[in-house]
Amino acid sequence: MMKEIKFRQEYDDIKIAEISLPEHIFLPLNRNAGAVNLEVGHQINKFDEVVPGVISPVTGEIKEYLKMYIDGIETDVVKIATVENGRDEGDHDRNNITDEPDKNFHEKLKKSGYFLENVIDSDCDIVVSAVETDPLCSVSQQILRENRKDLNQNFDLFKKIFNRKKINFAVPEHLFDMVWKLQSQGVNVWKVEPNYPNGIPEILINSAIENKALKSPLYLKLEEFLNICDAAVTGRPNLKKVITVTDINGMRNINVIKGTPLSHILKDSDIRSAGKVVTGGPLRGYANFDLNIPVTDITDSVYVQYEKDVVRAVNNQCINCGRCNGHCPVNLSVNLLTRYSEFSQFENCRDLGVENCIECGLCSFYCPTGRSLVQLIRLAKSEIKNLEGEIEQ
Amino acid sequence: MKLIVSSPPHWHSGSSEKKINLDFIIGLMPALIHSLYFFGMHAARVIALCVAIAILSEVILRKIFKNDIGPFNGSAVYLGILFSMLLPPTSPYWLVIFGVFLSVFIGREIFGGIGSNPFSPVLVGMAILELSWPSHLNVNLTSVNYNLGFDCHSPLTALKSAGADYTSKFSLFELSLGNQVGGIGSVAIIFLFIGGIYLLIRKVIRWEIPLYFALGVIGMAAIFRAIDPHSFACPWFHLLTGNIMIGMFFLSTDYSSSPFSNPGKIIFGLGCGVLTVLFRILSVHEDGVIYAILIMNLFTPMLDKLVGGPKMLKTAYFGRGVK
Numbered sequence: 001m002m003k004e005i006k007f008r009q010e011y012d013d014i015k016i017a018e019i020s021l022p023e024h025i026f027l028p029l030n031r032n033a034g035a036v037n038l039e040v041g042h043q044i045n046k047f048d049e050v051v052p053g054v055i056s057p058v059t060g061e062i063k064e065y066l067k068m069y070i071d072g073i074e075t076d077v078v079k080i081a082t083v084e085n086g087r088d089e090g091d092h093d094r095n096n097i098t099d100e101p102d103k104n105f106h107e108k109l110k111k112s113g114y115f116l117e118n119v120i121d122s123d124c125d126i127v128v129s130a131v132e133t134d135p136l137c138s139v140s141q142q143i144l145r146e147n148r149k150d151l152n153q154n155f156d157l158f159k160k161i162f163n164r165k166k167i168n169f170a171v172p173e174h175l176f177d178m179v180w181k182l183q184s185q186g187v188n189v190w191k192v193e194p195n196y197p198n199g200i201p202e203i204l205i206n207s208a209i210e211n212k213a214l215k216s217p218l219y220l221k222l223e224e225f226l227n228i229c230d231a232a233v234t235g236r237p238n239l240k241k242v243i244t245v246t247d248i249n250g251m252r253n254i255n256v257i258k259g260t261p262l263s264h265i266l267k268d269s270d271i272r273s274a275g276k277v278v279t280g281g282p283l284r285g286y287a288n289f290d291l292n293i294p295v296t297d298i299t300d301s302v303y304v305q306y307e308k309d310v311v312r313a314v315n316n317q318c319i320n321c322g323r324c325n326g327h328c329p330v331n332l333s334v335n336l337l338t339r340y341s342e343f344s345q346f347e348n349c350r351d352l353g354v355e356n357c358i359e360c361g362l363c364s365f366y367c368p369t370g371r372s373l374v375q376l377i378r379l380a381k382s383e384i385k386n387l388e389g390e391i392e393q
Numbered sequence: 394m395k396l397i398v399s400s401p402p403h404w405h406s407g408s409s410e411k412k413i414n415l416d417f418i419i420g421l422m423p424a425l426i427h428s429l430y431f432f433g434m435h436a437a438r439v440i441a442l443c444v445a446i447a448i449l450s451e452v453i454l455r456k457i458f459k460n461d462i463g464p465f466n467g468s469a470v471y472l473g474i475l476f477s478m479l480l481p482p483t484s485p486y487w488l489v490i491f492g493v494f495l496s497v498f499i500g501r502e503i504f505g506g507i508g509s510n511p512f513s514p515v516l517v518g519m520a521i522l523e524l525s526w527p528s529h530l531n532v533n534l535t536s537v538n539y540n541l542g543f544d545c546h547s548p549l550t551a552l553k554s555a556g557a558d559y560t561s562k563f564s565l566f567e568l569s570l571g572n573q574v575g576g577i578g579s580v581a582i583i584f585l586f587i588g589g590i591y592l593l594i595r596k597v598i599r600w601e602i603p604l605y606f607a608l609g610v611i612g613m614a615a616i617f618r619a620i621d622p623h624s625f626a627c628p629w630f631h632l633l634t635g636n637i638m639i640g641m642f643f644l645s646t647d648y649s650s651s652p653f654s655n656p657g658k659i660i661f662g663l664g665c666g667v668l669t670v671l672f673r674i675l676s677v678h679e680d681g682v683i684y685a686i687l688i689m690n691l692f693t694p695m696l697d698k699l700v701g702g703p704k705m706l707k708t709a710y711f712g713r714g715v716k
Contacts, residue, residue, distance in 0.1 A: 273394065274394060274396065275396070275397050276396060276397045276398075276399070276403060277396060278401075278403050282401075282402060282403045282404045283401060283402040283403070283404060284401050284402070285401055285403065286401070287396070287397065287398045287399055287400075287401075287403065288396065288398075289396050289398045291394065291396070303403070305403060307397065310397050310399075310403075311399070311402075311403060311404065311405045313399055313400075316410075317505070317506060317507060317508050317509070318508050319410060319507050319508035319648050319649060320508050320648045320649040320653065321413070321648045322599065322648070322653035323408075325653050325654070333653070333654070333697070335653060336697070359401075361401050361402030361404075362402075364401075364402050364405070365402050365404055365405060365406050366406050366408065367405075367408075368408040368409050368410050368412070368413055369409070369410055370405060370409070372400065374400060374401060374402065375400045378400075
């Protein structure tokens with residue numbers, strides 16, 4: 001067992017480090033566009049499009065097309081063998097953005113893979129969040145620390161692009177001092193207690209709606225927000241992603257090329273043995289069975305757990321102690337819900353509002369009998385979907 | 394590298410049934426020590442027999458019902474100790490065996506084991522014993538052979554037979570120290586209170602039920618007292634006599650037979666308190682805690698269904714709301 005489990009997401013200043021170029025990268029493809037494959041063996045340059053909307057982050061050669069389970073979803077992937085040349089050419093530095101957005105920033109955003117016309121035209125509120133979504137992840141707060149001087153320029157730029165007067169910015173309490181000055185520039189800075197699950201988009205936005213009367217807000221992570229600002233100026237997307245790697249020796253933040261396989265990250269972090277490799281936080285993450293899984297846009301953290309720390313699944317009886325209800329952030333009656341689900345009474349699950357579950361995992365975490373509550377809730381959700389599909393047919 | 398795959402979460406708090414039951418047993422320890430001090434080996438005999446029979450009947454019944462006995466989690470030990478706290482020290486061995494066996498059998502295992510019982514198992518066994526052999530559980534008769542150093546006249550019997558004016562000879566301070574006759578542990582008011590506070594601090598039990606139980610008792614007794622102070626005892630007298638203290642912290646807070654929704658807990662606690670006083674005043678029974686809690690146990694599913702609803706998130710993420 002971990003010695004002490006903390007849900008306080010307040011981490012030290014861990015500088016973001018660069019890592020070496022991997023031999024291969026695996027790039028997930030969006031095949032819905034009806035794209036044509038490039039031939040195997042085709043030489044591809046950095047910033048070239050592999051299929052429309054998917055930009056190669058490296059120079060190299062296309063090796064093969066394959067299927068992978070990324071976060072449990074079957075995805076088409078292209079494997080590219082990298083060539084080390086001219087790596088830094090065309091890489092941009094986030095600290096040099098002073099340009100005004102010119103008129104064709106629409107084009108530039110599109111070229112970078114951001115299709116945001118709908119957002120620009122609508123009047124929805126925008127929430128930029130620097131609160132971590134998962135424990136053991138310090139990406140957002142580290143980016144905030146390292147980019148705090150340029151934030152005012154970025155917010156100005158962003159407001160011009162999206163034609164907004166006010167933008168909401170959620171920051172963790174302990175970093176509020178760094179950014180409170182933004183308030184004078186039409187940024188609605190708002191303090192959030194950095195405790196899990198306050199940073200999960202659903203919870204964050206729900207509290208925003210309750211307290212600040214926002215309407216149907218758009219949620220952006222700080223990193224994404226900075227990337228959009230960059231792209232509007234340079235016309236090129238950020239090809240790298242900051243992730244937090246945690247194992248028994250502590251945390252480190254690294255800046256990796258999108259598509260870098262986990263095996264390369266583990267090798268670079270000097271992690272030789274692992275029981276479980278989880279992408280996306282210990283409470284909501286996906287346990288991978290394949291170390292070729294690449295880092296994608298939504299990968300925030302990699303958590304390595306040793307075999308002796310792994311929580312074994314058990315199927316015990318519910319003792320109705322009510323701890324799950326006490327810790328549920330959306331106030332579901334988890335104990336009833338999971339027992340209905342266990343005995344296939346999915347209609348009752350729907351009546352109790354099972355769709356409101358955000359799968360934060362706190363119920364399973366606190367369950368004294370160690371029941372797989374989240375799994376039972378997922379079962380109920382998927383069965384309800386099936387039932388509704390049948391009714392529609 | 395061999396990798397393990399499982400569904401999230403990948404952490405666990407480390408709490409377990411074993412730890413919860415250990416906390417409950419620790420909570421009963423002060424009262425248990427008090428009973429050993431007063432009744433010596435007589436109390437030890439009852440406690441040991443209760444625990445042994447509870448464990449034995451749980452093992453045998455689970456074999457018969459093909460309910461795989463999991464790792465030993467201490468629930469039978471807790472049940473045994475709690476049951477023994479309600480019995481007088483002179484209970485014959487057959488009474489103890491019969492009561493504990495029925496608690497485990499009819500109270501719990503017949504419904505499918507821990508977590509499935511609609512009634513607090515200890516109360517089921519006690520109610521059967523009280524209805525079947527009232528003379529063996531009569532606290533005035535069972536204490537005649539002891540020289541305890543205080544008046545061996547049950548305060549509740551005194552209240553029933555002689556009215557409220559007579560109860561003024563019991564000092565509230567003496568009563569709270571446990572200087573009254575009753576079950577071997579259920580009269581150790583202050584020690585049960587200390588144990589209950591420990592459980593509250595450890596967050597093993599929910600604070601709403603004990604608090605509203607006490608408020609229910611005090612409120613109902615105060616109403617009667619206001620009507621006629623000569624025939625109805627004062628609220629504090631009710632609170633400090635009989636099984637109320639053990640009922641507040643240990644019997645009514647049984648997990649599977651008490652509600653988990655917040656309004657449900659409040660109604661449950663108030664109901665237990667009010668019914669207890671009504672039983673004491675209006676029925677032939679001297680102490681109605683057991684029946685009051687059993688009756689409120691019946692309402693538990695209804696309370697949870699009526700008032701325990703989910704809070705709806707108002708976000709655009711959730712397409713369809715709940716009813």
